[in-house]
Amino acid sequence: MGREPIKYIIPGIIAVALPFVLPGYYVHMLILVLLWITLATSWNLLGGYAGQVSFGHALFFGLGAYGGGLLFYFFGISTWWGMLVGPIWAVIVAIPIGLITFRLRGPYFALAMLAVAEVARIIFNSWTSFSNGAVGIMISRTWGGNKLPYYAIILAIAGLALYVTRRLVRSKFGYYFLSIREDQDAAEALGIPSTKYKLYALIPSVFFTALAGAFYMNYMAFIQPDVVFDLTDISIMMILCVMLGGAGTQWGPALGATVYVLLAECFRTIPVIKEVHLLAFAIIIIGIIMFLPDGIVGSWDKVSRCFARPKAAAAGAAGQYEPGPEAKEGLRKPEA
Amino acid sequence: MSFFEIKGLAKSFGGLMALYDINLSIEKGEIVGLIGPNGSGKTTLFNCISNFCTPDHGQILFKGQRIDGFPTHQICKMGIARTFQIVKPLKRLTVLDNVMAGAFLHTNDEKQAREKSLSVLEFCELSHRKDMLGKDLPIADKKRMEVARALASDPELLLLDETAAGLNLKEIERMLEIVMKIRQSGITCLVVEHVLKFLMGVSDRVMCINFGQEIVTGKPQEVMSHPEVIAAYLGAEYAKGRLH
Amino acid sequence: MLKVDSIDVYYGDVKALRSVSFSVQPGEVVALLGPNGAGKTTTLNAISGLLRPVKGKIYFEGQEISRTPDYAMAGLGIAHVPEGRRLFPDMTVLENLEMGSFIPEARAKRQDSLEMAFSLFPRLKERISQKAGTLSGGEAQMLAIARGLMTRPRLMLMDEPSLGLSPLLVSRLFEIIDQINREGITILLVEQNVVHALKHSSRAYIMETGSVVLKGTSEELIDNDHIKEAYLGV
Numbered sequence: 001m002g003r004e005p006i007k008y009i010i011p012g013i014i015a016v017a018l019p020f021v022l023p024g025y026y027v028h029m030l031i032l033v034l035l036w037i038t039l040a041t042s043w044n045l046l047g048g049y050a051g052q053v054s055f056g057h058a059l060f061f062g063l064g065a066y067g068g069g070l071l072f073y074f075f076g077i078s079t080w081w082g083m084l085v086g087p088i089w090a091v092i093v094a095i096p097i098g099l100i101t102f103r104l105r106g107p108y109f110a111l112a113m114l115a116v117a118e119v120a121r122i123i124f125n126s127w128t129s130f131s132n133g134a135v136g137i138m139i140s141r142t143w144g145g146n147k148l149p150y151y152a153i154i155l156a157i158a159g160l161a162l163y164v165t166r167r168l169v170r171s172k173f174g175y176y177f178l179s180i181r182e183d184q185d186a187a188e189a190l191g192i193p194s195t196k197y198k199l200y201a202l203i204p205s206v207f208f209t210a211l212a213g214a215f216y217m218n219y220m221a222f223i224q225p226d227v228v229f230d231l232t233d234i235s236i237m238m239i240l241c242v243m244l245g246g247a248g249t250q251w252g253p254a255l256g257a258t259v260y261v262l263l264a265e266c267f268r269t270i271p272v273i274k275e276v277h278l279l280a281f282a283i284i285i286i287g288i289i290m291f292l293p294d295g296i297v298g299s300w301d302k303v304s305r306c307f308a309r310p311k312a313a314a315a316g317a318a319g320q321y322e323p324g325p326e327a328k329e330g331l332r333k334p335e336a
Numbered sequence: 337m338s339f340f341e342i343k344g345l346a347k348s349f350g351g352l353m354a355l356y357d358i359n360l361s362i363e364k365g366e367i368v369g370l371i372g373p374n375g376s377g378k379t380t381l382f383n384c385i386s387n388f389c390t391p392d393h394g395q396i397l398f399k400g401q402r403i404d405g406f407p408t409h410q411i412c413k414m415g416i417a418r419t420f421q422i423v424k425p426l427k428r429l430t431v432l433d434n435v436m437a438g439a440f441l442h443t444n445d446e447k448q449a450r451e452k453s454l455s456v457l458e459f460c461e462l463s464h465r466k467d468m469l470g471k472d473l474p475i476a477d478k479k480r481m482e483v484a485r486a487l488a489s490d491p492e493l494l495l496l497d498e499t500a501a502g503l504n505l506k507e508i509e510r511m512l513e514i515v516m517k518i519r520q521s522g523i524t525c526l527v528v529e530h531v532l533k534f535l536m537g538v539s540d541r542v543m544c545i546n547f548g549q550e551i552v553t554g555k556p557q558e559v560m561s562h563p564e565v566i567a568a569y570l571g572a573e574y575a576k577g578r579l580h
Numbered sequence: 581m582l583k584v585d586s587i588d589v590y591y592g593d594v595k596a597l598r599s600v601s602f603s604v605q606p607g608e609v610v611a612l613l614g615p616n617g618a619g620k621t622t623t624l625n626a627i628s629g630l631l632r633p634v635k636g637k638i639y640f641e642g643q644e645i646s647r648t649p650d651y652a653m654a655g656l657g658i659a660h661v662p663e664g665r666r667l668f669p670d671m672t673v674l675e676n677l678e679m680g681s682f683i684p685e686a687r688a689k690r691q692d693s694l695e696m697a698f699s700l701f702p703r704l705k706e707r708i709s710q711k712a713g714t715l716s717g718g719e720a721q722m723l724a725i726a727r728g729l730m731t732r733p734r735l736m737l738m739d740e741p742s743l744g745l746s747p748l749l750v751s752r753l754f755e756i757i758d759q760i761n762r763e764g765i766t767i768l769l770v771e772q773n774v775v776h777a778l779k780h781s782s783r784a785y786i787m788e789t790g791s792v793v794l795k796g797t798s799e800e801l802i803d804n805d806h807i808k809e810a811y812l813g814v
Binding site: 349352371372373374375376421474475476498501502503504505506507530532568569570571572 | 615616617714715716717718719740743744745746747748749750751752772810811
């Protein structure tokens, strides 16, 4: 364990130094990247490691954002308190939702979460006296145009999310999450209470998503239900980041998030694609499914393992193979 | 008080009576075999014991305590582990990680779980495969990993579901040796099996069921020569000693 | 009828079959035996188009089929009964059988095929409206074979049909294989159950680690020392 901290020092120094040397626009980009790293990493805990694919994580992002927003709207309290209230009430809401939806598996769970998030969006849009409705909530920014403090905060949040992920995965929790993901029935037969452990994955996942939402409230200084509870731009993009980078890996989501933010920014500046950016992302998702189903980091492991295995090397893995359609998709691999 | 007892167990699916008044008692340290034609209810019985389905009537008692209806993971915690007829490897985990998933039952410490898993892997002669992914194992190793994983949860009663199916002669012999070692370490076993070489090699007693009901229970030789067992399960060719 | 000529097949980077060659004459029952991992299922999958050989060729009735896709095989007269049966669990017995006679040549003869299937497997007729997923192992195996027969094949590939069957059913199964063969269908049989397979086939090939290591008539092989020691435990 002694060598580990060292490999983070140099990137750590760079990360801290960057905002001081880059102009404001780039710092804003970095902040977005870190925000999405947080979102992707937290989704990955529940979806990538525990295998429970949620299409409704925007619910928690929105709850986090409105945590602070509502404090300001009703009580005039600073939205920074939302950084505490947001994650807490998001987790409180998440637990009963989880207890119900975790009875569902696979696509049914995904849809249930999608439905819950959409319901929240509609409630926050329509219940004007509660949330100020579709108009949203606006505050004045604490530090005006100065981005450095915001950068520091989101850097800390992203770092914390990554750290918590690492610690969880390398513990009993991690093994149990993966077992549930791979085969829930086999896991139960090994004494793993699957609902309980799905909740253990849900809680940090929700916490960090909501924390990111609370940060968003403070940084953007303006939130609306249609933005923070959005299916496509929040829930689905979180999944895209993780798929692109590699679900169930430590750094995959972070890599995917970085690529996503940079791509989204590129698309925004190119005239034609700007209008059809969703189409561009759809094509990317199709490409991932067809060619890199394990994501960039996920496939990396596979490739390096191929070279490590002596059996494969002996068999003369050097080029020259054309697997049949079934073998390529890895769909059916008979035992014999 | 028996170590493990099933009393009057019944289970139906829709209109189909899968189990009807099953009674069985197993003493500690025994290995009991369970045979019967396909569709006789053997897998349903295992599923009832490990609560993948809930019996309609009857009781299942383990060390004097009723366990029917308890959640699956709790039954494992209480000391009953099982393997599956169609193996369920945790595909994208290594063999070692597969076994650790079982080992964590009685500890929270990763190091302890790892040590236990390594010793279980050695017991099952799978140490050389420990870093291989579950999905890449050949069938015989998958079956042994399934057993190893169950063993890592420190069971007192082990339910083996067609562990020898699909294995060739040498692999069956190796599996037999492992089960004998398991018995020696004090674990009681209930074994469902069609591969008679394996079944006869491990069982102290055998129960034969058909249509969800018991035909006969007794010493292996007795059961194999019972006329009803021959008619329903073995077939005349086997009985004449022409095969296996 | 079937000629497999020096095929190499890969699974990912691993060479699963090394220069495998054998042939099956019309009307024969040929057994393909060997331990797990030898490549028997891989061979059947290569023949029925699920995998493509990298080297070598496969011929059926004189025509090369090495690159023919799997869905075209039924039309050519080859039926594959896969390991583990692979039935359609939510469809009834009758529906599964009807799915077997999907291709035009078979559809015309569907009624005849159904009658033949039910006379071979009367148990299936009793369970005609039962969902295939609720059948027991033995019944499922019967259905899988019957479904294969519905395509009116000339060649049937069977992959470990005796897996998970009780001894009584195993005997019945091989009786049925004999009967199917008497109807004129050529059979290539992959089996773990060496004794039964040799008793009910005319010739056999033994595979180990991806190659054919031994071949001969079944009578010869039953007496072969290596077979006796490795597979019969004598």
